[in-house]
Amino acid sequence: MTMSTQTHDTPPLYMRLAYAIERQISTGALRVGDRLPSIRKLQREQGVSVSTILQAYFWLENRGCIEAKPQSGFYVRLPHPRTPREPEFRRTSSRPTELGMSKFLVEVVNAANDPANVPFAVSTLRPDMFPNAKLNQIIRKTIQRNPDHSGNYMLPPGYIGLRRQIARRSLALGCSLSPDDILITCGAMEGLNLALRAVARSGDVIAIEGPTYFGVLQVIEWLGMKAIEIPTHPREGMDLEALDSAIKRHDVKACLVMANGHNPLGLVLPDARKRELVELTTRHEIPLIEDDAYGDITFTDVRPKCLKAFDKKELVLTVSSFSKILGGGLRLGWIDAGRYRQQVAELKFINTLASPTLSQMIVAEFIETGGYDRSLRKLRATLSDQVHSIRQAVARFFPDETRVSNPSGGYSLWIELPKNVDAMQFYRAALEHKIGVLPGPIFSASKGFTNFIRLSCGYPLTPDVERAIHTLGGICERQS
């Protein structure tokens, strides 16, 4: 077991140690009856104090996971309380739907972002988890070298220095992009907007995943388009047969998916499935928009490929972002719009004219000097740890029938509550306890997933956060 080191307001060390041990128990690395490492050994290996180790062991003992045997040490007493099962694959309705949830979404988003609430609803890391010191160092250097930065518009397609760096990194995405393929946007949200507007118009039908990121549903709604929800498997992605038949029956104009670090499913689509999907949409000559905002923060050994890696006809539009890795305040993303490049450039010009200059300069420098990939490696390890710890806590505190996704990327947990729990009621009850969660139906064009919630794991599992999960578990118990 390894633990990344963090500095302030992180989970107490003993707690991280305890969760790490518990994870070993749950994976079977430690089994019932096994003796835990001696305090001296742990002290040497992990470089933590004796009292921290004792605190962790007592904490596990209190929960009944381990027991102390006099003169001998600590032993695993119970198998991990429960390895939660993953949500089942559900067929969702596949009829084109006019949406109509803007009002409610505004309420939900406002609640999500109220700093008074425990932040299980926000799609961002805790601000101090980003590589801020490095970024600020680069800002200081950049404004010295380019004092006129703010006087310079970076008109579409955006700052060449940044486009060059993105192109260089594209090999890791399985592509070989040229700087001219890329257009810089104000985050992935603008990218999705431009992509949808470039390929479809009001009244057109867009095939989306069920569940999918609620922001996409809002964009589709405001553009007057209709969504058709394709059932999406937590490991295999979109049901391709359902997609095929939807395309044939409903004159679908575009398809939109998150293949890497899906929000909320956390899935990373296997390469074979990516290829099949691209082949299917290409066969129908339909543009395929991929939202790759979480593509860089997956827990896989190598950076997973983009759908664009399988694109032979310039029909894939890849939308990505630096928000999830460097911070959303920068407002930076990019799009490679394939054969729709010209339209997207025009749309960018009239949508926001340009993206922020200083942001583009500092991200270019951060990538060029290797800082981006270094901070990414650290972030992936931290996040994997964080997401899976929170998953353990949910397993502990929620009723047994609860199912929890086992994410391969991103930082969402997609939780299936016991059948008779209503996500909306759950959401409201949580809010009364000053805890923000997102109810399942907002991730669905057909307003399905009525007993699902999404829990964001962007904040470390501190004792406060653990207490909040305990509280949520209690609410669920009462409502089920």
Next chain:
Amino acid sequence: MTMSTQTHDTPPLYMRLAYAIERQISTGALRVGDRLPSIRKLQREQGVSVSTILQAYFWLENRGCIEAKPQSGFYVRLPHPRTPREPEFRRTSSRPTELGMSKFLVEVVNAANDPANVPFAVSTLRPDMFPNAKLNQIIRKTIQRNPDHSGNYMLPPGYIGLRRQIARRSLALGCSLSPDDILITCGAMEGLNLALRAVARSGDVIAIEGPTYFGVLQVIEWLGMKAIEIPTHPREGMDLEALDSAIKRHDVKACLVMANGHNPLGLVLPDARKRELVELTTRHEIPLIEDDAYGDITFTDVRPKCLKAFDKKELVLTVSSFSKILGGGLRLGWIDAGRYRQQVAELKFINTLASPTLSQMIVAEFIETGGYDRSLRKLRATLSDQVHSIRQAVARFFPDETRVSNPSGGYSLWIELPKNVDAMQFYRAALEHKIGVLPGPIFSASKGFTNFIRLSCGYPLTPDVERAIHTLGGICERQS
């Protein structure tokens, strides 16, 4: 005559002095036969060297404006070659038009922004004319105080610190806005987008000025709306009778105007006309969108009022920007959408989610500490000087029948070429000489103004710039 001091790559001092003297001749402050100030007097008053003054006088003598009389000094020899007349008011067609100029506009905008071309086509100041040193100082302070800035999304309506400062300044705009009235955007372009999308849909008719900013025409086109062009007088603004009848005949859904520092006309609408306009659209219950991006840089004694100052029914949507004053690279503007606030907040959320955090923090600080208003005062003086010097140069080098607007704000000159000169041919010929200008028809829904061009005066009148105007004058001569 006064001259602001600038540091590097500005017009040579002798040239600015010469232009200032010439302006005195053109206004009649100095008349034919008058003796120019003695070299000693000028030296004392302006704090410039004898050789600079002599250079200026020889320059004016070379052009035949003044003559030296032995033992006596320099005398005005000719009245100013010509005080150019302003363009005439033209009635433009008032039928709803589907636009269709995106392709061409992309070409024009690319040419405009090619740094190889003399920048008469770009709508921005030369980057070193912005208060960069001050802004960078604030950036250093801000990132020290808020190291986590980029980790923080400033979700709609945006950073409260900035909204508070904008609200405080709103008294100068004739309004009394509350921070809650204001939503921060990625520049005025996003503001116009959100405003149009909040009040109208595809197929709807929008009343616009003729001429108007070409970006607005593109937005309207991409949103599938139609534009009806209302003839617009260079001093009195929109022809209100024409507007009234257009509203009655064509079910106009919104009206969009630039009342302060109009681009390209440079007009500042008199208060009485503002009131009439607001009363007219209010009577018809039509939302009135005002683009106030240039409102802070007018050459009037006081900051002119916004249309919103006359709004009693929350039907005016005010869109403004910091791009023209602090630099477009910041990507910051704001909107008060009146009764459409909720819709605009939703649209902002799905369009770009948020505006750049650091930009919002530094602009808030710059306003709060008084730096904004200080730099505005300097900028207004510099720009008024710059715009009117370039106007003089146009008057000197273009054929006599040329008419040139006399701007009260902004930095556009709207130039009416001799009748038989075709703006498109002129634009292409200028481009062959590596000079960017914008042809009149792109400012028109009906593609009128075929013998007009817009000349941006965002760059100081250096000898190179003056030479370019000379070249343009020659092109015009040949084509007329």
